[in-house]
Amino acid sequence: MxxxxxxxxxxxxxxxxxxxxxxxxxxxxxxxxxxxxxxxxxxxxxxxAFPRAAAEDDRPVVYWRPGCVFCLRLRARLGADADRLRWVDIWQDPSAAAAVREITGGDETVPTVVINGRGHVNPDPSWLRDQIVPAAPGATQA
Incomplete structure (x- = not known):
């Protein structure tokens, strides 16, 4: 703590x-x-500065830790869309830290995002936004 x-x-x-x-x-x-x-x-x-982790649900998970500038950048660039994610502090949850170590090959590199069971280390915020924000009706995918 x-x-x-x-x-x-x-x-x-x-x-x-x-x-x-x-x-x-x-x-x-x-x-x-x-x-x-x-x-x-x-x-x-x-x-x-980060949304509180809610109970387990089907939202993508962002593993983060306080003071991480890359986590802050991701949080700031997502803005209101950050609420579409479940933010889990690896310093508060030992099982979350273990999950990050498993994804990253032994390091506790954050932010690590898990979407559909697949881990992504320090993803680009615009890429992540595209993954979590549904496309507008009638929009075409490139």
């Missing part, structure tokens, strides 16, 4: 220390701005 929050906590702590130094230098506006920026960074790096 501590490992999941360590990167976010470190970002928040750095923000508090830097803001305190700026405040001590007589720049309260800069201090507030920096603190706000670091707290936003801490949120983005925390598990709160």
């Amino acid at each position: 501590v490992r999941r929050w360590s990167v976010a906590a470190l970002a928040a702590l750095c923000g508090v220390l830097i803001a305190a130094a700026r405040f001590g230098d007589g720049a309260p506006g800069t201090a507030a701005l920096l603190l706000g920026a670091f707290l936003v960074l801490a949120f983005v790096l925390s598990p709160l």
